[in-house]
Amino acid sequence: MGKCLAVTISPPNSSKNSFNPKVLIVDKDEQISWLGILLFNDIFNGEHHLxxxxxxxxxxxxxxxxxxTGMLVPLLKTKLEVNTxxxxxxxxxxxxxxxxxx
Known part of the structure; x- marks a missing residue:
């Protein structure tokens, strides 16, 4: 936990995006989650769970x-609901x- 991953996503009808989220939870055989932050905290954050x-x-x-979460979420709402x-x-x-x- 606390380490960063190298993640690349390519949602349909969107550009490829690479980022380095911070690992929050690693529970062997049960869950992994990470937090991705765009630019600065609270601009656009994504907490992803598997x-x-x-x-x-x-x-x-x-x-x-x-x-x-973050200030950009309302502006990206449609893109998140459809492409993501x-x-x-x-x-x-x-x-x-x-x-x-x-």
């Missing part, structure tokens, strides 16, 4: 979500396909 839940029947449920959401959905589909191969 969570695995054991269903108790040999399967695992995956949940991905992000909480956006679609990017998450596409990523989830690929993860599902890869997980089901094994």
């Amino acid at each position: 969570v695995l839940n054991d269903n108790g029947n040999g399967t695992t449920a995956f949940k991905q979500y992000e909480n956006f 959401k679609k990017g998450f959905e596409l990523m989830n589909e690929v993860l599902k396909e890869l997980a089901e191969k094994n």
Whole structure:
């Protein structure tokens, strides 16, 4: 925790974006989360969570979500609700396909 990651995202209909979020939580086999900050704190922050839940029947449920805060969020609301959401959905589909191969 506290270390930075190198992350590159390419949401549909948006430019590729690279950033170095700070790791907040690493809970082996359960969750990882990080905080990305654009320029300065409270301008545009994204706290991203990737969570695995054991269903108790040999399967695992995956949940991905992000909480956006900061002054730019209202200006980027439509882009976040459309492009970013679609990017998450596409990523989830690929993860599902890869997980089901094994």
